[in-house]
Amino acid sequence: MPAPHNPFKAALKAGKPQMGCWLGLADPYVAQISAGAGFDWLLIDAEHAPNDLRSITAQMQVLAGFDSHAIVRPTIGETWMIKQYLDAGAQTLLIPMVESAEQARELVRAVTYPPHGVRGVGSALARASNFSGIPDYLQTADAEICLLVQVENRAGMAALDEILQVEGVDGVFIGPADLAADMGFIGNAGAPEVEAAVLGAMDKIVAAGKAGGILTLDPKMQRACLDAGATFVATNIDVTLFAAAMRNTAKAALALLPDQAATGSAKTENASRYLQQLCKHWSHKATAEFDAAQGSITFDTGNRVTMTASADQLEITATTGPRGDLTRWKQVITDHLVRFAFREELSVEWAD
Incomplete structure (x- = not known):
């Protein structure tokens, strides 16, 4: 044999x-x-x-x-x-x-x-x-x-x-x-x-x-x-x-849950300027769309921020995925806006 x-x-x-x-x-x-x-x-x-x-x-x-x-x-x-x-x-x-x-x-x-x-x-x-x-x-x-x-x-x-x-x-x-x-x-x-x-x-x-x-x-x-x-x-x-299969499955599972979101505002006469500055600043890392009155920034991670500027106020909505760190994301947005507003004492007040 x-x-x-x-x-x-x-x-x-x-x-x-x-x-x-x-x-x-x-x-x-x-x-x-x-x-x-x-x-x-x-x-x-x-x-x-x-x-x-x-x-x-x-x-x-x-x-x-x-x-x-x-x-x-x-x-x-x-x-x-x-x-x-x-x-x-x-x-x-x-x-x-x-x-x-x-x-x-x-x-x-x-x-x-x-x-x-x-x-x-x-x-x-x-x-x-x-x-x-x-x-x-x-x-x-x-x-x-x-x-x-x-x-x-x-x-x-x-x-x-x-x-x-x-x-x-x-x-x-x-x-x-x-x-x-x-x-x-x-x-x-x-x-x-x-x-x-x-x-x-x-x-x-x-x-x-x-x-x-x-x-x-x-x-x-x-x-x-x-x-x-x-x-x-x-x-x-x-x-x-x-x-790859496990990651995609986990992503699909998490997509069934709602996103996390928080709203905030900042009193300022330079709302339009800060909105545009933030959008331009992050445009090389994320998808940014904006004009003088409105702007949105979306990252691949799922973090998003939308802004609306009026004559005396900047309205902000911060959003993350269901498992994102919303607290940290709000702080990141706040830190950037405060840095842009170095000529005035800007304060972002979050509703929650």
């Missing part, structure tokens, strides 16, 4: 695009929900998620009952760590921060049994061999291991041509976020220079006969990479999906 078939590796060899999602919540329950969603593959992340060997193993056990293939990304490409993940049953590894062909060759050795590699022969203890239940595991495992290396900085990009020549590397994943940071565009993986570098690298990967991969939440970039020949593409992350 041979080692279990790796359908993900076979699909990459056949040039069949595989669509995936990142798992960073480090929980088997979430992994099971994700596995039932229909992705071709799911990546269990140990580089930027709070995973360890046991939590990764638990998630692989859950995924084993579904068609979504488990990819594991270790914290770093250390041989001892790779050995543990392989013995735990991982058949596909994505190794971060690969910067040279020599590093790639060492990774090939780490996932390969002797005499061609250095993977420890301890399969009798391992989930990978079904705890000695697969008699031919040692002889057949190498062919089913899929090694993906992650190129994500300028050093790796400079060495890409040499990395692509390393036999035993099945695919190269371009990490746009770290690459953007190293190129001077931290937090902006969508910069034209970064996208050009990513697509240029994808062209090289495909031309070399390797599988190309990427994680991007930008639909246009997803399409561009697939059109360039990428064969493993992740389109989202469980963490960001859950966080």
